[in-house]
Amino acid sequence: xxxxxxxxxxxxxxxxxxxxxxxxxxxxxxxxxxxxxxxxxxxxxxxxxxxxxxxxxxxxxxxxxxxxxxxxxxxxxxxxxxxxxxxxxxxxxxxxxxxxxxxxxxxxxxxxxxxxxxxxxxxxxxxxxxxxxxxxxxxxxxxxxxxxxxxxxxxxxxxxxxxxxxxxxxxxxxxxxxxxxxxxxxxxxxxxxxxxxxxxxxxxxxxxxxxxxxxxxxxxxxxxxxxxxxxxxxxxxxxxxxxxxxxxxxxxxxxxxxxxxxxxxxxxxxxxxxxxxxxxxxxxxxxxxxxxxxxxxxxxxxxxxxxxxxxxxxxxxxxxxxxxxxxxxxxxxxxxxxxxxxxxxxxxxxxxxxxxxxxxxxxxxxxxxxxxxxxxxxxxxxxxxxxxxxxxxxxxxxxxxxxxxx
Amino acid sequence: xxxxxxxxxxxxxxxxxxxxxxxxxxxxxxxxxxxxxxxxxxxxxxxxxxxxxxxxxxxxxxxxxxxxxxxxxxxxxxxxxxxxxxxxxxxxxxxxxxxxxxxxxxxxxxxxxxxxxxxxxxxxxxxxxxxxxxxxxxxxxxxxxxxxxxxxxxxxxxxxxxxxxxxxxxxxxxxxxxxxxxxxxxxxxxxxxxxxxxxxxxxxxxxxxxxxxxxxxxxxxxxxxxxxxxxxxxxxxxxxxxxxxxxxxxxxxxxxxxxxxxxxxxxxxxxxxxxxxxxxxxxxxxxxxxxxxxxxxxxxxxxxxxxxxxxxxxxxxxxxxxxxxxxxxxxxxxxxxxxxxxxxxxxxxxxxxxxxxxxxxxxxxxxxxxxxxxxxxxxxxxxxxxxxxxxxxxxxxxxxxxxxxxxxxxxxxxxxxxxxxxxxxxxxxxxxxxxxxxxxxxxxxxxxxxxxxxxxxxxxxxxxxxxxxxxxxxxxxxxxxxxxxxxxxxxxxxxxxxxxxxxxxxxxxxxxxxxxxxxxxxxxxxxxxxxxxxxxxxxxxxxxxxxxxxxxxxxxxx
Numbered sequence: 001x002x003x004x005x006x007x008x009x010x011x012x013x014x015x016x017x018x019x020x021x022x023x024x025x026x027x028x029x030x031x032x033x034x035x036x037x038x039x040x041x042x043x044x045x046x047x048x049x050x051x052x053x054x055x056x057x058x059x060x061x062x063x064x065x066x067x068x069x070x071x072x073x074x075x076x077x078x079x080x081x082x083x084x085x086x087x088x089x090x091x092x093x094x095x096x097x098x099x100x101x102x103x104x105x106x107x108x109x110x111x112x113x114x115x116x117x118x119x120x121x122x123x124x125x126x127x128x129x130x131x132x133x134x135x136x137x138x139x140x141x142x143x144x145x146x147x148x149x150x151x152x153x154x155x156x157x158x159x160x161x162x163x164x165x166x167x168x169x170x171x172x173x174x175x176x177x178x179x180x181x182x183x184x185x186x187x188x189x190x191x192x193x194x195x196x197x198x199x200x201x202x203x204x205x206x207x208x209x210x211x212x213x214x215x216x217x218x219x220x221x222x223x224x225x226x227x228x229x230x231x232x233x234x235x236x237x238x239x240x241x242x243x244x245x246x247x248x249x250x251x252x253x254x255x256x257x258x259x260x261x262x263x264x265x266x267x268x269x270x271x272x273x274x275x276x277x278x279x280x281x282x283x284x285x286x287x288x289x290x291x292x293x294x295x296x297x298x299x300x301x302x303x304x305x306x307x308x309x310x311x312x313x314x315x316x317x318x319x320x321x322x323x324x325x326x327x328x329x330x331x332x333x334x335x336x337x338x339x340x341x342x343x344x345x346x347x348x349x350x351x352x353x354x355x356x357x358x359x360x361x362x363x364x365x366x367x368x369x370x371x372x373x374x375x376x377x378x379x380x381x382x383x384x385x386x387x388x389x390x391x392x393x394x395x396x397x398x399x400x401x402x403x404x405x406x
Numbered sequence: 407x408x409x410x411x412x413x414x415x416x417x418x419x420x421x422x423x424x425x426x427x428x429x430x431x432x433x434x435x436x437x438x439x440x441x442x443x444x445x446x447x448x449x450x451x452x453x454x455x456x457x458x459x460x461x462x463x464x465x466x467x468x469x470x471x472x473x474x475x476x477x478x479x480x481x482x483x484x485x486x487x488x489x490x491x492x493x494x495x496x497x498x499x500x501x502x503x504x505x506x507x508x509x510x511x512x513x514x515x516x517x518x519x520x521x522x523x524x525x526x527x528x529x530x531x532x533x534x535x536x537x538x539x540x541x542x543x544x545x546x547x548x549x550x551x552x553x554x555x556x557x558x559x560x561x562x563x564x565x566x567x568x569x570x571x572x573x574x575x576x577x578x579x580x581x582x583x584x585x586x587x588x589x590x591x592x593x594x595x596x597x598x599x600x601x602x603x604x605x606x607x608x609x610x611x612x613x614x615x616x617x618x619x620x621x622x623x624x625x626x627x628x629x630x631x632x633x634x635x636x637x638x639x640x641x642x643x644x645x646x647x648x649x650x651x652x653x654x655x656x657x658x659x660x661x662x663x664x665x666x667x668x669x670x671x672x673x674x675x676x677x678x679x680x681x682x683x684x685x686x687x688x689x690x691x692x693x694x695x696x697x698x699x700x701x702x703x704x705x706x707x708x709x710x711x712x713x714x715x716x717x718x719x720x721x722x723x724x725x726x727x728x729x730x731x732x733x734x735x736x737x738x739x740x741x742x743x744x745x746x747x748x749x750x751x752x753x754x755x756x757x758x759x760x761x762x763x764x765x766x767x768x769x770x771x772x773x774x775x776x777x778x779x780x781x782x783x784x785x786x787x788x789x790x791x792x793x794x795x796x797x798x799x800x801x802x803x804x805x806x807x808x809x810x811x812x813x814x815x816x817x818x819x820x821x822x823x824x825x826x827x828x829x830x831x832x833x834x835x836x837x838x839x840x841x842x843x844x845x846x847x848x849x850x851x852x853x854x855x856x857x858x859x860x861x862x863x864x865x866x867x868x869x870x871x872x873x874x875x876x877x878x879x880x881x882x883x884x885x886x887x888x889x890x891x892x893x894x895x896x897x898x899x900x901x902x903x904x905x906x907x908x909x910x911x912x913x914x915x916x917x918x919x920x921x922x923x924x925x926x927x928x929x930x931x932x933x934x935x936x937x938x939x940x941x942x943x944x945x946x947x948x949x950x951x952x953x954x955x956x957x958x959x960x961x962x963x964x
Contacts, residue, residue, distance in 0.1 A: 253744060276733055276747060276805045279633070285744045286735075312623060312635070312811035320765030320810050328762075335802055 039369070040093030040159045043379065044387035046365045047096035047394075049300035049346035050171070050249070050271040051084055054130050055102065056350065061129070062105060082303075082347075082355040086166070088363035090141035093159035094166050095387050096151070096394070097142075098195060098270065100351070101126040102173040112202035119179035120187070127170055127191050134168060142166040146192025148398040155391055169394070171247070171270070174200030175207070175235055182231075185238050194398045195245040195268060198232060199255060207232040207255035210281035212307075228258030240265050243399035248292075249300075249346070252281060256288055264403040266296035266393070271346030273307040274332050277325075282307055286336045293337035296404065298393045300346025301329050303368075304353045314354065323356045327371045330385060340381050344390035432485040434642040438649075439584055440481030442656040449678040450664060463569065464673040470574045475533030480581055487539060488585030491639070492613060495543035495550050496589045497598045501769050503776040504629065504724045507548040508706045515544050516553045516705065523557035527566055527575050539582055547595060548724060551586035552705060555659060555720070558583055559699050562666040573667055580663050584656055590724050591652035594620030594638030597727065597813050614820070623648075625809035626725035629709075629716065629781055631748035633731055633809070655723035658686070662699070662720060669696050686719040710778040727813060729770040730763050732783040733805045750783035752806070758786045760794055760806035767813045814928055820846040823860070827960030829943065831867070838867040840958065844880065856882045860901070862917075864945070872910050874945065876917040878903025897923040897937075905945050915947035919958075926964055937962045 039045065056076050059065050065072045089097070103126060106119045116122075134142050143165035145151045154167035170193045177196075178184045188196070199209035208226040228236075228251075236246055236259060246263055247270045248256050259267065269292060275283035284292075284299070292299055305321020306314055308329050326345075334340045349355065349362045359367050365386070372382045452461040454472075461468040474483045490496065499507050519542045526534045543550040562576035589595045594616035620638025627633045628651075637648045661682060668675050669692060675683075683692055690713075698717045702708060708718045715722045728751060736748040752759040754771045774782060785797055785804060798806045823844040828837050844860030857879065864874045882899040899921040907913040919941050926935025939962050945954040 277807055279807075287744055310625060310807065310809045312625060312809075316765070316810050316812060322764070324762070324764070331799065332805060335799065 039366075043383045044095050044155075044391065045093040045159070045369075046345065046362075047387040047390035048094070048349075048362065049098050049268065049298070049344050049390055050100050050173075050302075050351075051097050051347060051349050051362065052102065052351035053084055053086075053097065053099050053168075054126070054133060055352065056080060057133070058126060058129060059104065064105070076352075080350065080352045082349040082351070082353060082360050082362070084350050084362040086138040086141040088361060090164070090166055092363040092365060093164075094362065094365065095155055096167040096169065096391055098169045098171040098346075099130055100171045100173040100197070100270070101130070101177070102200065102351075103177065106176055107174065107201050107204070113205060115176055115178075115180040115205055117179045117181070119177050120181060120184035123172060123177040123184070124187065124191070127188075127193070130168070130170065140165075142168050144168050144170070144192070146170075148395050148400075151391075151398065152395045155395070169194045171195040171197070173197045174204070174250075175232065176200065176202070176204035178235065180205060180231065182234060182238050185235070185242055185244065189242040189244055193244060194394060195247050195270065196235075196239060197247040197249050197270060198228075198236070198259065199250050201250070203229075205229055205231055206235065207258065208252045209250045209255070210252045212250055212282050227252070227254035228262070232258070233262045236263050241401055243401045245394075245397055250282065253285060253288065256284075260288075260291055265400070266298075266397055266404055267292055268297055268393070269299045269346075271300050271302040271348045273302055274329050274336075276336075277329055277332055278307050278309050280307055289333055289336050289342075293333075293339060293342035297342060298344045298390060299333055299342055300344045300390070301326050301333070302353075303345070303347040303349070303355055303359070305356055306354065318354050318357070321354070321356055322358055323368050323371050325356065326368065327375050330372070331375060340376075340385055341389055343385045344393075345386060431491050431639045432489065434639065435485040435488045435585060435588055436479075436481035437643060438481070438588055438653065438656065439484035439581065440479055442584070442653060442660060443480040446657050446660045446664070449661070449682075450676045461573075462676075463668075463671075466569075468569050468573055470570060470577070474574070474581065475578045477533055480577065483533075483578060483581035484585045484588070487536065487582045488589070490540055491589070492616065493540075493543075494598075495545060496547050496586065496595060498548065498590070498596045498726065499546045500598045501727075501772065502546075503726055503772050504548055504721065505706060505709050505778060506772075506776045507544075507546045508552060508709055508721075510546060511544045511549040511553060511705050513703075515542070515549070516556070518542055519553040519557045520560060523554075523561055523579050524564070526579075527561055527564065527572075533578060534582070547586050547589050551583055551590060552708075552718075552721075554579065554583035554586060555662075555718075556699065556705075558663055559666050562663050563670045563696075563700055565670075569671070576663055576667065580660060584659060587656055587659055587720070588642075588652055591636055591648075591655065592616075592620060592638035592642070593622075593624040593626070593636040594618070596624055596626070596636070596638075596725075624727050624813070625811055627728035627731055627749055627751050628725045629722040629778075631736070631750070633728060633749045633807075634725075636725060651723065651725070655720055658720040658723060662718065665692065666696060666699065669693070683719070686715065686722075690715075690717070711780075713780060715780075716778075727767075727770050727811075728809050729766040729768065730760060730809060731807045732786065733807045734783070734803050747805075749807070750781060750786075751777065753777070753782070753786070757794065758782070760798060760808075762795070763806065763808045765810040766808050767811070770813060820858075821964065823858075823962055823964045825862075825939065825960045825962040827939075827941075827958045829864075829956040829958040831954060831956045833955065836867060838864065838956070840864045840960075842960075846880075846882075846964075858882070860903075866909070872907040872913075874905050874907050876903055876905040876945070878917050878919075882923070894924050895922040896925040899923060899939075899941075901941075901943075905947070907947060913947050913949065915945065915952070917943070917945055919943040921958075923962065926962075935964045937964065 060072055101123060103122050106116045106122060131144055134144055143154060145154050145167045151167050154165060157164045170191065172193055175198050199207045201209060201212060203209060203226060207228040239246055240263065245268055247268045248259050249270045249272055251259060269284060273283040275285050289299060303326050305325040306317035308325035311317035330343055333343050347362060369382060369386060372385060376382055447459060450461050452459050457472050458469050459472060472479060474480055477483050477486055522538055522542055544553060558576050558580040561579050597615050597619050616639060620640055623635045623637045625633060626636045634647050634651060637645050642649060661679060664679055665683060695717050698708065709716045709721050711717055730752040731749040732752060733747040733749050736746050738746040740746045752771055754773045758774060759771055797804055825842040827840045829840060830837055840862055842860055842862035844858055846858035860878055860880055862876045866873045878901045880899055880901045882897045901919040903917045905915045905917040921939050921941035923939040924937050926937045928935050939960040941958045943956050943958055
């Protein structure tokens with residue numbers, strides 16, 4: 001059959017429209033099916049220690065992002081394989097999200113040792129951006145909480161209540177965000193920052209960090225040995241005076257040893273893995289897991305398979321990496337620490353990481369839940385791991401100043 | 407004429423450049439061996455003296471020249487004898503343990519090696535004949551290393567000449583062995599397709615595997631309980647953990663020569679050597695070990711002992727690829743009081759492995775029978791009928807660790823290809839067959855990649871009064887664009903050439919084609935790949951004017 005141009009265009013239009021309608025309908029149906037009414041009505045769904053809801057928006061709103069919009073859009077499409085959507089997360093019943101603020105331009109646009117004195121100002125802008133985003137576009141789905149009391153109140157509201165909102169908490173990823181100025185901590189504490197990750201990709205004068213760029217494999221990265229700097233020690237001391245939780249993710253074992261020596265409050269490893277199962281400098285030794293657990297801390301298991309096991313390259317982790325890697329890690333941490341109470345989830349979703357092959361949206365958390373239910377055969381334990389441990393930790397430790405009584 | 411000379415010069419230069427690029431292995435062998443030699447010989451208290459090395463030897467001293475065999479330093483000697491890098495006997499056997507590979511040594515092979523070594527020792531020649539040496543080997547690199555190393559030990563033990571001469575000659579033969587030992591640790595030499603007749607025609611299977619795995623790395627395990635990511639030719643000096651393991655093994659091998667030399671002459675061992683043997687020997691008697699090195703007939707008994715470690719300490723360092731391991735605490739401290747883990751291989755038997763692991767290469771989970779007893783993880787050994795999942799879930803000291811890596815043969819575009827196809831001729835609506843033969847150039851020959859030539863035969867059909875033969879050049883680009891809809895296709899290709907009608911001589915024309923080829927599906931461990939190709943072809947005969955446009959689907963064997 002030979003089509004005229006008009007007929008051909010009509011056919012194409014019909015096809016596109018039907019695809020769109022079909023996709024929308026199927027998406028809604030799938031979204032509805034993803035929600036388990038029973039679970040979310042009686043139990044907590046997820047309290048995630050580490051997500052990046054605004055990283056894409058921050059990058060695109062930067063001067064470079066505005067100058068080369070297509071390039072950054074393409075990079076986002078190719079590299080940012082996981083996502084979180086406010087509406088979907090709200091419908092799923094996700095309880096709490098720690099929104100990790102990270103300015104890549106501060107980190108990458110200078111030497112690994114250099115601090116950017118303008119970093120604190122950029123950090124405040126990121127906090128502003130998140131607050132604006134929630135107020136303007138996600139008011140029905142999320143609510144920023146700025147202290148433990150607000151968090152506790154928010155967590156009391158169940159998903160079937162119209163007042164239910166995801167409790168969003170400010171967190172900062174990387175001590176470089178202070179720009180070398182401890183006074184910035186005061187403003188951050190006032191703004192309701194609950195947690196700061198001491199190091200990130202580079203030392204930046206705070207503490208040596210482990211290689212965490214999967215496309216830059218461990219064997220290419222020089223082994224970092226400096227440990228925690230004096231500034232890092234002062235930073236931790238001031239954070240604990242202000243009641244900001246110390247996050248040790250990304251730290252090398254030497255840096256973590258330094259943190260354990262100078263800190264006197266429970267610690268968080270917001271998005272980590274076990275070195276026994278995934279032999280990377282990024283991962284935690286069993287001794288470190290035990291120590292964090294003994295101090296009443298929380299270890300958030302990252303959902304990026306590359307760190308959770310041993311893949312010879314990131315392409316194989318894309319192909320084979322699954323939520324089962326996370327379940328194996330959770331089981332191991334449970335075994336080593338002797339308790340499941342020290343475990344949480346730090347997905348790192350929307351942070352330009354490749355996620356497990358069966359889960360690319362945070363709202364698909366039910367997939368992890370099912371695997372954990374098979375593993376532990378106890379819904380209380382599953383709820384603790386997914387949500388309750390993290391929520392209770394923040395309610396009990398956020399804003400608490402001074403030495404832990406343990 | 408000038409143009410011809412220029413082109414010829416370019417081709418020759420390309421050839422020379424490409425040859426020198428593949429000689430990079432020589433540099434690595436030389437640097438590694440020289441470093442091993444210098445650091446190990448110092449453990450005897452040796453000092454340099456002009457062009458010689460002075461080694462304290464009890465009440466006397468031994469003086470050996472720095473110029474070994476008249477060929478250069480120890481490292482230079484290793485590099486010279488390791489030049490046949492792509493030979494089959496420089497590679498591991500695929501998916502076999504160290505014990506299995508040692509068991510492959512034929513008694514004749516060992517006897518031949520010993521005979522050649524001792525004959526050379528008695529001769530006046532300063533260095534062994536390279537051709538003779540290269541002809542003495544087992545069918546794998548571990549076996550070949552072992553027979554040469556045992557021969558070097560025998561030379562060190564024999565009293566045919568003066569101490570100076572004997573020691574020097576032992577070192578020369580040990581240099582031959584050390585080339586094989588270094589290759590044991592090269593990831594590019596660990597994964598090999600099964601040897602079959604097609605690979606006799608072209609060495610590309612070993613070269614492809616060598617090139618690919620050398621740079622991407624392979625997780626390996628050894629009897630000493632270490633797991634690491636090994637790299638190969640071209641990356642040996644780059645990654646310190648990988649380099650450290652091969653360095654330690656080469657050092658251990660040289661120390662065995664020193665031990666043999668001192669012990670057989672009743673001279674007290676230097677303190678460092680003695681301490682080293684005490685550490686690796688785990689209370690094994692040196693006299694018993696040396697006796698076994700000299701007299702043992704069943705060579706696998708050196709490895710398959712009733713107790714750990716092996717009778718020949720170097721053997722415990724030899725790595726093989728690992729798919730999954732049992733990991734336990736060890737006493738060894740890594741850094742800041744954190745304990746290193748010790749690893750045992752998971753086995754093929756269901757009761758000896760974690761069946762919940764996925765993505766691992768099951769081919770590399772090997773049988774319990776092919777490991778010495780002391781290499782089986784104790785909790786697995788003690789209760790083989792038990793459920794390993796219980797161990798994983800309940801025992802805080804043990805963990806199951808997966809190593810996900812691609813150990814399948816790497817099929818490249820290069821070398822011989824055969825294709826069988828069917829074409830749908832657009833204007834005539836009929837299906838016509840074709841058969842083609844091609845050859846992809848190796849980049850080490852012409853410094854060019856992804857170019858090839860081919861011949862394709864199109865039999866007579868209703869759309870063409872004559873059969874046709876096309877001779878063309880081809881270019882193929884692999885993974886140029888990641889197009890989500892076309893994920894099954896890996897290569898985009900183009901062909902251009904001359905087509906001729908066979909029944910009507912003098913009728914020539916042009917052949918143009920564009921194609922999409924899928925990723926090759928490999929036949930288990932054979933180095934053959936089968937791909938699907940879809941192409942659009944245009945065959946044009948100039949006179950009389952005939953234009954044939956067709957869509958073709960082909961199976962390509964490569």
